[in-house]
Amino acid sequence: MTRAVPGGWEAGRVTWEELVSTALVGADRRAVPPESLLERAAEQVVRMRAGRRPGRGGPPPPAAAETLPLVPRAAADRLARMLAGEQGRLLTEWLETAAARRVRVPAEMIPGLLDLGARDRSIRAYLGAVTGARGRWLAGLNSAWTYLLAEPAHVPPDEVWELGTSGDRRAFLTALRRRDPAAARELLERGWSAETPEDRAVFVTILADGLGMADEPFLEAVLDDRRREVRQAAADLLTRLPRSRLALRMTARARRFVTGSGSGLRAEPPSACDGAMERDGVRARPPAGMETRGWWLQQVVAHTPLSFWPGHLGMPPGEIAAARIGDWEREVRMGWTRAAILQRDATWARALFEAEPLTDLLAVLPPEERSHRAAELVAGHPVDGQMVMMLGGVPRPWGHRLARAVLKKIVETTRNQPWNAGELIRLAGERFDPAMHEHAGEVPELAATLRFRFDMLKELA
Amino acid sequence: MRRVKERWGGATTRNTGDAGADRARAGAEGGGRAAARRTQAEQRESRVAAGLSELERWLADQIGQGIAQARQTGPADWDDLARRLVDAQTPGVAGTVTRLSRVLAAEDWPGLLLAEYALLHLLAVAHRRAAALPEPLRQTVRARVGFPVTRESVLATPAVPDHWDVVGCRDEEQDRLVARRVWLAGRTTGRLAMVLSFSPVGQPLESFPPPGTTIDADLAFYPGASPLRALVAERRNLVDAGPPPGTKVSQVPALIAEVLAADPWTDSWPLVLDGAVPCPDGLADDEGNALPLHPSAGVPWRLLAVSGGRPVTVAAEWTPRGLLPLTAWDEEGGVVRL
Structure with a gap:
């Protein structure tokens, strides 16, 4: 401490940065009394804390006004409880119902819901509707939530087709297609080449609503699209039009590959997958584990109008579905199954289901019949993973016959193998008509879930 | 460092002093409770005075030698110091010392640590000169040191x-x-x-x-x-009164200055702000003024959601490092806990 205290130190003209750097290296080294440094620092700290001027802020631009009404208070409170974990499996139904009723959730719940949507794609479409203008505004501020901008929201404004997000544009096209199918297709054709491949694929599927021969020239042209998903979507629609050029080309192929043979049928797969077949949506590369030619055969059958077969083979669908085919039987049946689903043909679905009860086919049947057939399966099967999976494919709400069969099964299983009933009880809780809560008293857990849904839907009504 | 340890060796003596206090307490059973309480209070006063004057010297040592190594040696030193301050019956100061390691995570930790050391020094000095302070400030100092108030x-x-x-x-x-x-x-x-x-x-x-x-x-x-x-x-x-009236964002600095002028150790003060627009890192008003949020607050998504970029009434806790949002009132007068 031979040097004098640096100038200005005692007079308080020292800067905060100087004080910090002196404290770091040590006041002794700079010949400053430590007490004096601490006193200067205390003064400055208080002055800095007290004298902190407001910074220059950059608030985000305000969100657009909401166009949908808020959900009723009781429904919002229930949603908050569900987000906290109560009956969390029913969240999807809450969101779906709220979206259909065209109401929006309270703003403070939106961040939690958008976090859920970031992990779970299945609820994103509902979130697009129920989070309203505030949800889209938030999605613009947080990169983890931008997925929301691809989901349709309700009530698109006038310039939405030119300026809207892709979600808004999809919603707009869907609504226009429902009102005026030709106008929707013409609008699409005008700017087709400028659309992104993802949008092109989705836009084509929107044409499924009100599909007719007037759409055929456009869809036929789309078969030349650069992107496979877009071509595939167009081909899937064209198979639903038996007089389309694609249907006729497929029919010509199918005529050669599957023929009548005495009382049975005979199949001969294509020897090659040429450019014309690929253009019509046949994929050359089979999925892993599948024989290449069989794969081609299956796709040709899947894209041939089902109305072609009875005349060609001289049998009604019921007999065709049950007929022995010999080699390639599996591929041809899979082709018909896929065709029944694509072409939504209940007659064929029924016939194929008789031959082999594939749950995918249930979706094509009218609800009452679907319930009836699923009920028969439930009655004749033990509770196992396969049954739960089959029932998982039957959408909500289950008809009375199926519900009664499942309830009976649950009661039996609870008595004999209680460890096996849990998953079925949970599934039943999600899919039964909630009005059945009064009849499920034998299974308290099921009754509680149904009662919860009953109240939940009443609040949202 | 050794110098410091030797000084703190005094703690052992104080522990024997504790035993003496016990004896005094035991003897007081016959001699009247009031006298015993007086002795106890006097002993506490002298223990606190000794503890805080040791703290003053410890701080001077730290600043004299430099705090560059605090990230490595700080936490162990502070634990040691906090224990001794507890022995010296200064729980308020001991608590502050225990929380010192929180500053080390920040990028500007040297400045934050110097600020904490400086305010501890100020408190120790204020206690030493307590007799000369106005009564309310003397009470503040005693409360910050950790004297109990019933x-x-x-x-x-x-x-x-x-x-x-x-x-x-x-x-x-x-x-x-x-x-x-x-x-x-x-x-x-x-x-x-x-x-x-x-x-x-x-x-x-x-x-x-x-x-x-x-x-x-x-x-x-x-x-x-x-x-x-x-x-x-x-x-x-x-x-039933509706949302509370609030202060403007632009008035906050003057308000906090007033609070700190009275009690410079204030590290938490509630604010009710009116017409505040939440931003990802602060609360703004429509004139471009803004108050920063505390770094630990993160982006206040729920607050942003409630506001939608428009002015709202927000209650927040002021701290020296920024605001911590507490409650918001939405357009419909609904209350949202943050």
Whole structure:
């Protein structure tokens, strides 16, 4: 401490940065009394804390006004409880119902819901509707939530087709297609080449609503699209039009590959997958584990109008579905199954289901019949993973016959193998008509879930 | 460093002193409780004085040698120091020292640490010169050091009647206790208050009306130059009063300056802001003024959601490093706890 205290130190003209750097290296080294440094620092700290001027802020631009009404208070409170974990499996139904009723959730719940949507794609479409203008505004501020901008929201404004997000544009096209199918297709054709491949694929599927021969020239042209998903979507629609050029080309192929043979049928797969077949949506590369030619055969059958077969083979669908085919039987049946689903043909679905009860086919049947057939399966099967999976494919709400069969099964299983009933009880809780809560008293857990849904839907009504 | 250890060797002597205190306490059973309490109080005073003068020297040593190594040696040194301060019956100072390691995570830790050391130094000096301080400031210093104030003495002071808006509530776990802070703002008096309660982890806390409600009550304040902590002396009904009136963002610096001028150690103060626009890192007004959020607050997504980029009423806790949002009132007057 031979040097004098640096100038200005005692007079308080020292800067905060100087004080910090002196404290770091040590006041002794700079010949400053430590007490004096601490006193200067205390003064400055208080002055800095007290004298902190407001910074220059950059608030985000305000969100657009909401166009949908808020959900009723009781429904919002229930949603908050569900987000906290109560009956969390029913969240999807809450969101779906709220979206259909065209109401929006309270703003403070939106961040939690958008976090859920970031992990779970299945609820994103509902979130697009129920989070309203505030949800889209938030999605613009947080990169983890931008997925929301691809989901349709309700009530698109006038310039939405030119300026809207892709979600808004999809919603707009869907609504226009429902009102005026030709106008929707013409609008699409005008700017087709400028659309992104993802949008092109989705836009084509929107044409499924009100599909007719007037759409055929456009869809036929789309078969030349650069992107496979877009071509595939167009081909899937064209198979639903038996007089389309694609249907006729497929029919010509199918005529050669599957023929009548005495009382049975005979199949001969294509020897090659040429450019014309690929253009019509046949994929050359089979999925892993599948024989290449069989794969081609299956796709040709899947894209041939089902109305072609009875005349060609001289049998009604019921007999065709049950007929022995010999080699390639599996591929041809899979082709018909896929065709029944694509072409939504209940007659064929029924016939194929008789031959082999594939749950995918249930979706094509009218609800009452679907319930009836699923009920028969439930009655004749033990509770196992396969049954739960089959029932998982039957959408909500289950008809009375199926519900009664499942309830009976649950009661039996609870008595004999209680460890096996849990998953079925949970599934039943999600899919039964909630009005059945009064009849499920034998299974308290099921009754509680149904009662919860009953109240939940009443609040949202 | 060795110098410091030797100085702190005095603690051993104090421990023997403790045994002496026990003997004194035992002897006092016959000689009158008042005398025993007086002796106890005197002993505490001298123990605190010794502890704080050692703290002054410890701080001077640190600053003399330099704090560059604090990231490596700090936490162990502070634990040691905090234990000795507990022995010296200065729990308030010991608590501050225990929390010092929090600053090390920040990028600007040297500045934050110097600020903490400087305010500790200021407190030790203030206690040494307490006799010369005005009474309210002397009370503030004693409270910050950790002298206890009994409920009875607080409740014996005149209570402040008002309609108090409950503007925020936060529970924090510390040392197997849950500490609940409830912040209140008086409609007529404009006074702010904080009611603190504790309960063991896992046991329910004393219930209090939730943020967004307004209570008709009398509050008794703990003594000090900038009184905030209070007890509910008498609680009458809930009042239906709507969102609380607030301060403008631009008025906050002057308000905080006033608080710090009275009590420079203030590290928490409730604010009710009116017309504040939440931003990802602060609260702004429509003139371009803004107050930063505390780094630990993150992006206040729920607050942003409630505001939608428009001005709202927000209650927040001011801290030297930024605001911590507590409660927001949305357009429909709904209350959102943040």
